[in-house]
Amino acid sequence: MTGGTGALGGHVARWVAARGAEHVVLTSRRGGSAPGVAELEAELAASGVRVTVAACDVADREELRALLDSLPEELPLTTVIHLAGATRLAPVTGTDAAHYAETFGAKVAGAANLDALVDGYGVENVVFFSSIAGVWGSGDHAAYAAGNAYLDVLAEQRRQRGVPATTVAWGVWGGATADDEASVPEGVDVDRLRRQGLPLIAPARAFEALQQALVDEETFIAVADVDWDRFIPVFSSSRPTPLFDELPEAGRPGTAEPVGAGEGSAQAPIAERLAGTSAAERDRVLLELVRSEVAAVLGHSGTEDVQPGRSFKELGFDSLTAVELRNRLTGATGTRLPATLVFDHPSPKAVVAVLRGELFPGGSASAAETLLEELDRFEEGLAALAQDGDEARERILGRLRSILGQAGVAASPQHAPGQVVTLESASDEEMFNLIGREFGIS
Numbered sequence: 228m229t230g231g232t233g234a235l236g237g238h239v240a241r242w243v244a245a246r247g248a249e250h251v252v253l254t255s256r257r258g259g260s261a262p263g264v265a266e267l268e269a270e271l272a273a274s275g276v277r278v279t280v281a282a283c284d285v286a287d288r289e290e291l292r293a294l295l296d297s298l299p300e301e302l303p304l305t306t307v308i309h310l311a312g313a314t315r316l317a318p319v320t321g322t323d324a325a326h327y328a329e330t331f332g333a334k335v336a337g338a339a340n341l342d343a344l345v346d347g348y349g350v351e352n353v354v355f356f357s358s359i360a361g362v363w364g365s366g367d368h369a370a371y372a373a374g375n376a377y378l379d380v381l382a383e384q385r386r387q388r389g390v391p392a393t394t395v396a397w398g399v400w401g402g403a404t405a406d407d408e409a410s411v412p413e414g415v416d417v418d419r420l421r422r423q424g425l426p427l428i429a430p431a432r433a434f435e436a437l438q439q440a441l442v443d444e445e446t447f448i449a450v451a452d453v454d455w456d457r458f459i460p461v462f463s464s465s466r467p468t469p470l471f472d473e474l475p476e477a478g479r480p481g482t483a484e485p486v487g488a489g490e491g492s493a494q495a496p497i498a499e500r501l502a503g504t505s506a507a508e509r510d511r512v513l514l515e516l517v518r519s520e521v522a523a524v525l526g527h528s529g530t531e532d533v534q535p536g537r538s539f540k541e542l543g544f545d546s547l548t549a550v551e552l553r554n555r556l557t558g559a560t561g562t563r564l565p566a567t568l569v570f571d572h573p574s575p576k577a578v579v580a581v582l583r584g585e586l587f588p589g590g591s592a593s594a595a596e597t598l599l600e601e602l603d604r605f606e607e608g609l610a611a612l613a614q615d616g617d618e619a620r621e622r623i624l625g626r627l628r629s630i631l632g633q634a635g636v637a638a639s640p641q642h643a644p645g646q647v648v649t650l651e652s653a654s655d656e657e658m659f660n661l662i663g664r665e666f667g668i669s
């Protein structure tokens with residue numbers, strides 16, 4: 228076992244010992260000086276299995292070769308389990324070459340070294356421990372995901388060459404039980420994982436799956452404990468994806484019943500409360516509702532920072548919080564809202580328009596209300612354009628001035644005829660007129 232002295236190493240060592248292994252070789256760079264190894268070694272030895280703990284950098288091919296050559300002839304190598312790896316988390320934008328090198332060293336270079344050497348020792352199987360991060364992605368796991376994806380492909384390549392390999396891409400393991408966080412890699416937020424629908428895997432269940440994968444001679448398999456009702460809405464919140472379409476347990480992406488929706492339970496109260504009120508009052512109440520739910524999801528104590536026209540992205544939303552907001556609004560209003568709500572309607576104001584349409588479908592807005600909604604969208608769009616430079620903004624403002632002009636409204640105060648106009652006091656309209664006159668542009 229490479230990485231046999233790490234968090235999962237102990238579990239795996241006990242498992243292979245219980246299944247009749249005669250000699251377990253635990254390797255890592257620290258070998259016998261890794262924390263907890265002496266206890267593990269004693270425990271395994273007490274169960275009757277021979278144990279060797281060896282310091283070996285699996286990324287160093289010659290060190291690995293020397294280790295393989297040192298194995299006793301009477302107990303030849305039968306199975307390799309590659310656990311060695313380093314879990315350092317960072318988003319792709321914060322991942323430099325040194326970070327990749329560190330993440331890939333044990334996992335990727337180590338796997339390549341094993342691939343190059345172990346078949347010469349007559350192994351019956353090589354098992355690579357990979358991660359779901361490389362299968363469907365995971366925030367802040369950029370280099371880690373890539374390193375694991377290498378293992379997934381390596382198993383396929385080995386099988387094509389006619390040599391054994393099984394890669395298992397794991398979800399996050401629990402310790403003694405699924406509630407025990409002892410095996411969770413540093414930096415992984417377990418509470419967030421659970422809210423995303425990925426509870427920890429109980430080791431006993433993980434080993435059932437591993438056993439099955441080995442019996443079935445799987446080449447590559449992903450094993451995770453997934454709460455599909457939570458997972459699918461988060462996973463598909465920014466865009467529809469067919470990845471899990473064929474899994475019966477997963478249902479159809481985006482159709483999972485929203486948590487807290489409760490068949491129409493909340494619809495009557497808010498719709499009733501607002502029935503008979505003016506459109507402006509409805510919007511005011513709905514906006515306050517949306518802003519307070521946004522604040523709650525983001526962990527703010529008040530709604531001051533939740534400006535109505537500010538985009539959810541700027542407010543700090545991601546896939547998980549997007550779905551949590553959708554669920555809270557569903558619970559509060561009883562409406563069926565899509566998991567993509569905040570991506571399709573990117574500000575609190577825009578979501579109010581959706582809620583209004585859902586709660587009062589018969590109450591068709593007046594032409595004036597419709598235009599006012601359009602103006603809301605215009606305002607949001609204009610704010611979003613701010614970073615795109617002045618040119619586009621000026622073109623739009625020019626058009627707006629022309630519309631206002633057609634409606635007989637001056638875009639900014641005009642001076643009375645005969646009043647002295649200076650460059651400082653001139654309105655935009657007067658400036659345009661002046662430039663037009665000076666340069667003969669009409």
Ligand SMILES: NC(=O)c1ccc[n+]([C@@H]2O[C@H](COP(=O)([O-])OP(=O)(O)OC[C@H]3O[C@@H](n4cnc5c(N)ncnc54)[C@H](OP(=O)(O)O)[C@@H]3O)[C@@H](O)[C@H]2O)c1
Pocket residue numbers: 229230231232233234235236254255256257258261283284285286309310311312313314332333334337356357358359396397398399400401410411412
């Ligand atoms: N824990 C999980 O829930 C989980 C989930 C999915 C996948 N996995 C994968 O399963 C494997 C084991 O996970 P873990 O949680 O047990 O990790 P861990 O606690 O970080 O242990 C990693 C082990 O790899 C060893 N190692 C690192 N670089 C090495 C090198 N160059 N040569 C030899 N050994 C090296 C470490 O010891 P030294 O530092 O002394 O070398 C340590 O023993 C990893 O590959 C991980 O990506 C784990």
